[in-house]
Amino acid sequence: MKKIQQRIRPWLVKYLALPSDVVMELPRITIIGQLHVYIENHKGLAVFTDEELRLKTTKGYIQIKGSSFVLKMMLPEEILLEGKITDVKFIPG
Amino acid sequence: MKQIQGSFIKGYVRIIVTGRMPEMFFQECVNSGVTVWNVRREGRSSCSGNVKLSDISEIRRLRRERNYKITFEQRRGYPFIFRRFFRKKEFIFSFIMSILLILFMSNIIWKVEITGELPKEIEEKINKQLNTYGIHAGAWIFMIDPPAKIQQRLTDDIPELLWVGVRQKGTTYQLEGVEKIVVKEDKVEGPRNLVASKKGVIKRMYVSKGVPQVEINEYVEPGEILVSGTLSDQPKSEDGEDKEKEDKKVLVPAEGEIIASTWYEADVTIPLKQNYELLTGQQEKKFYLGINNFKFPIWGFGSPDFEEVHRDSTETPIKFIRWNLPINIIESTLSEKQIQKLERTQEEAVQAGIKQAKEELQLQLGPDAKITSEKVLHESLENGKVKLYLYMTVEENIAKAQPITQGD
Numbered sequence: 001m002k003k004i005q006q007r008i009r010p011w012l013v014k015y016l017a018l019p020s021d022v023v024m025e026l027p028r029i030t031i032i033g034q035l036h037v038y039i040e041n042h043k044g045l046a047v048f049t050d051e052e053l054r055l056k057t058t059k060g061y062i063q064i065k066g067s068s069f070v071l072k073m074m075l076p077e078e079i080l081l082e083g084k085i086t087d088v089k090f091i092p093g
Numbered sequence: 094m095k096q097i098q099g100s101f102i103k104g105y106v107r108i109i110v111t112g113r114m115p116e117m118f119f120q121e122c123v124n125s126g127v128t129v130w131n132v133r134r135e136g137r138s139s140c141s142g143n144v145k146l147s148d149i150s151e152i153r154r155l156r157r158e159r160n161y162k163i164t165f166e167q168r169r170g171y172p173f174i175f176r177r178f179f180r181k182k183e184f185i186f187s188f189i190m191s192i193l194l195i196l197f198m199s200n201i202i203w204k205v206e207i208t209g210e211l212p213k214e215i216e217e218k219i220n221k222q223l224n225t226y227g228i229h230a231g232a233w234i235f236m237i238d239p240p241a242k243i244q245q246r247l248t249d250d251i252p253e254l255l256w257v258g259v260r261q262k263g264t265t266y267q268l269e270g271v272e273k274i275v276v277k278e279d280k281v282e283g284p285r286n287l288v289a290s291k292k293g294v295i296k297r298m299y300v301s302k303g304v305p306q307v308e309i310n311e312y313v314e315p316g317e318i319l320v321s322g323t324l325s326d327q328p329k330s331e332d333g334e335d336k337e338k339e340d341k342k343v344l345v346p347a348e349g350e351i352i353a354s355t356w357y358e359a360d361v362t363i364p365l366k367q368n369y370e371l372l373t374g375q376q377e378k379k380f381y382l383g384i385n386n387f388k389f390p391i392w393g394f395g396s397p398d399f400e401e402v403h404r405d406s407t408e409t410p411i412k413f414i415r416w417n418l419p420i421n422i423i424e425s426t427l428s429e430k431q432i433q434k435l436e437r438t439q440e441e442a443v444q445a446g447i448k449q450a451k452e453e454l455q456l457q458l459g460p461d462a463k464i465t466s467e468k469v470l471h472e473s474l475e476n477g478k479v480k481l482y483l484y485m486t487v488e489e490n491i492a493k494a495q496p497i498t499q500g501d
Contacts (some may be wrong), residue, residue, distance in 0.1 A: 030120070044124075048116035050134045071132035074123045075096060 001021055027057045030086065036072075037064055037081040037088070045079075060093035096128045097143075104146035104170030107131075110435065112161035127151050147173060200410040201262040202232045211270045215253050215302035219270065222250050229267060235409035235422040239264075273328040282309055283496050284344030287320040290493040293353035303347030313491070322347040322497055344497055345350070351492040354465070357454060358485045363446040366477060367435040372403060375429040383408065383421035399429035442479040443472065450483050462489035 011092065013020045021028040021041055030038040039055060039062065046061060047054035053064045069083035110118045119129050119142055132142035143312035144152060156163050178184060205223060207216050222228065226239050226246065237243070240259040247257045247268075255273040259266065287303065295311050303320040307313060324343040379393035410417040437445065451464055464487050471482035 045116055045120040048119075048132070048134060048140070069134070071119075072130060073097065074119060074129040074132060074142075076123055076126070 009028070018091075025058050027062060028054070030090065032083065034085045035082065038080060039079045039081070041077055042079065043077075053079075053087055054091075055079065061091040063087070063089040065089070075088075097130050097145075100143075100145055104166050104172035105143050105166070106146060106149065106169070107141055107143050108152065109135060109139055109141045109164045109166055109169040110161050111139040111164070112159070113138065115161065116150045118155070118161050121155055122148075122152060125151060125155060127155075146170065154396060156329045172422045178271065185226060196411065196413055199264065199414050200234045201264060202228065202230055202234060202237075202266055205266045205268070207268045207270065209268075209270040209272075211272055215270065215272060216250070218251055218253070219247065219257075219268065222247060223266075223268075234261070234264075235411070235424070237469040239407065263412075283346060285346045285494045285496045286318050286322050287347045287349060287351065287492040288495045289315050289317045289319055289351070289353070289491050291315055291353070291355050291491050293355035293491055295319075295351060295353045296488055297352040298349065299351075300349035302346075303346055303349065305349075306349075317349050318495075319492055320347040320349050336470045347494075349492060350490050352488055353491045354411070354488050355489060355491065356484045357487060358470075359450045359454065359485065361446040361450045361481045362480045363449070363481070363485065364477060365437055365439070365442055365479065367432050369400075369435070370403070371431045371433055373429045373431055375399065379424065379425050379427065381419065381423040383423045384419060388423060396429050397429070399427070401430045401432055403428045403430045439474060439479055443481060446479060447483065450481070451485070454485060454487070458489060462487050 009024050012018050012045050024036075026040065028040045030036075030040075030064060032038075035050050037053075038090060041047060041057075042062070043056040043058065044055050045054075048069070050069055051065060051067055053069060055062045055064075064081065065087040066083050066085040072080040073083045111116070116132070116136060119132055119140065122144070127144060127148040129142045129144055132140060152163065170485055194211055203226060207219055211219075223243075226243060227238065228243065238246075239355050240261050244257055244259045248261070251257075253273055254270050256271045257438050258269040260269075261267075292312070292314050295307055295309050295313060295366070298305060298307075298309065298319075300320050303322050304324060306318050306321050306405070313319065322345050324345055355465045375397075377393060380391045381388040382391050383389070404425055404427060406423050408421040408423050411420045411422060412418065447467055447469070451467065454464060455462065464485055467483055467485040470484050471480075473480045
């Protein structure tokens with residue numbers, strides 16, 4: 001059953017033009033310059049320090065690196081990060 | 094950012110979480126519906142963030158389940174400001190005192206202004222009179238009479254004033270006066286006749302100018318000429334000599350008094366039984382603080398030992414700067430009254446009715462008229478009331494000036 005779902009979803013995205021973040025439960029990341037990162041649809045915080053933010057997602061982690069990080073707002077499944085961003089990295093887990 | 098709007102009004106706290114993986118505590122908070130913002134890493138094992146004041150109990154509950162140490166820092170927002178403010182007794186005291194002071198000041202007369210083109214001495218007089226009423230700078234507004242009453246009293250007490258407008262504008266009393274200027278009545282000195290204004294029988298005549306056209310004991314109708322202002326120049330015996338001279342008439346303003354006997358009819362109804370109230374002059378004053386319909390006594394306790402009480406109360410709102418507060422100072426005067434019962438016989442009622450009718454007629458005709466006789470034409474008693482139909486004869490001046498029009 002799960003396998004069928006996993007197969008159908010990319011198909012829905014491809015042929016029916018449904019938004020991929022909703023259909024496939026992927027995080028949506030909005031980056032504004034080097035200043036802000038806005039992450040929706042994540043599955044929780046893993047690590048947060050001055051220089052690193054690691055968030056759980058359905059498939060692994062998102063790692064954001066930079067300096068002087070502040071979490072401007074924390075809501076369930078939403079995070080707004082402020083600081084000087086240098087890297088955004090997907091870590092499969 | 095909508096979630097953290099208004100947090101300053103409701104108050105927020107900065108918490109510092111210490112322990113292993115402190116950021117995970119914030120994640121727990123978020124999972125249980127607590128909004129966290131401005132999260133910052135403070136060190137290896139501590140993290141700080143803002144939470145709403147209303148979420149504190151939730152955080153306490155979460156902390157009990159985990160192994161974190163939480164310290165509160167920086168309490169911000171209005172709830173904390175208020176708490177800090179109310180903790181200082183002297184501050185509250187001075188705040189209340191200042192409000193009371195403003196309240197006190199707003200209910201005092203600061204200035205009495207007299208405008209209008211008045212001579213100095215009348216202005217002085219008004220000031221003096223106002224002082225006797227208790228209106229001067231520094232007087233309590235609710236202790237003095239309302240402007241309309243002062244207006245009445247001022248015009249009564251100062252005969253030189255034709256009119257005075259009293260207006261209370263906040264803490265100043267504005268008076269506008271108009272001086273009475275005696276204007277000499279211009280007599281129209283033109284030729285005129287005297288005509289009758291009412292029907293009547295002539296009793297006496299005093300003619301100082303003009304030719305009388307009527308005689309004593311003659312009945313006249315309204316509009317009839319009594320004294321003519323047209324004088325003929327030539328004597329009657331020389332008739333026929335010069336005809337054109339006859340046309341030359343001298344016109345004078347006729348003057349005189351024609352006293353005639355006139356008559357009036359009147360209806361009066363007099364009840365046999367009558368109740369009326371009389372104030373004995375005994376009175377007590379009470380002061381209340383009125384809020385809506387509730388009255389709180391401030392001065393004058395206990396009820397007076399009068400049997401019948403006449404109540405008279407005036408309300409004056411307390412002012413705050415320029416607004417009227419919903420609090421009133423109510424001054425009520427309790428006066429003792431007596432209820433008088435009057436019962437009279439039919440005979441007495443008739444006498445009272447005649448007296449009343451005479452007084453009314455005298456008032457209507459003025460003081461110069463003299464009521465000479467009265468007669469009851471019809472008398473009936475119904476529903477405890479005596480109904481009278483009266484006939485009165487009066488002696489009065491019926492002369493009325495009528496100008497003689499010339500040339501047309």
